[in-house]
Amino acid sequence: MAITVTRDHLKRGALAKQSGCNLETIRYYENIGIMPEPMRTQSGHRIYDQKQQERLRFILRCRELGFSIGELRRLLSMVDSDGYTCGEVHELTQEYLRSVSEKIADLRKLERTLKTISKECAGGDAPDCPIIEALYE
Incomplete structure (x- = not known):
């Protein structure tokens, strides 16, 4: 069946350029099934319609977050599924927010630890570094 290509359709290279996503990543998203298989022209070129372009933007925004x-x-x-509720999306978002908060707490703890052990080191040419010793503890 011949596909009618319009100016709204993009080849993979143009989609990559427009979205700022590299070709390999788009291919990866297709391989793992989060991007639908693109249509093909008679000459075999992959083309992406508006809906697929929007889906890639959604994926990239989620990954960015x-x-x-x-x-x-x-x-x-x-x-x-078109059967989702705002409550379900909210619940998933809250789960993710809890995870992010835990990561932030871990990073703050790491920052305090690094500041503490960094203060113990005067730098220079000393043969034994207190930072290395602290990391062994």
Whole structure:
């Protein structure tokens, strides 16, 4: 069946350029099933319609926010089913927010530890570094 290509359709290279996402990443998203298989022209070129372009923007935004592939799959399954509720999306977002808060707390603890052990080191040419010793503790 011949595909009618319009100016709204993009080849993979143009999609990559427009979205700022590299070709390999788009291919990866297709391989793991979060991007649908693109249509092909008669000459075999992959083309992406407006809906696929929007989906890639959604995926990239979620990844930019730090959602894992698993969390992204859950969101996409909600979107794809058309049966999701705002409450379900809110619950998933709250789970992610808790995870982010825990990571921030861990990073703050790491920052305090690094500041403490960094203060113990005067730098210079000393043969024994207190930072290395502290990391062994």
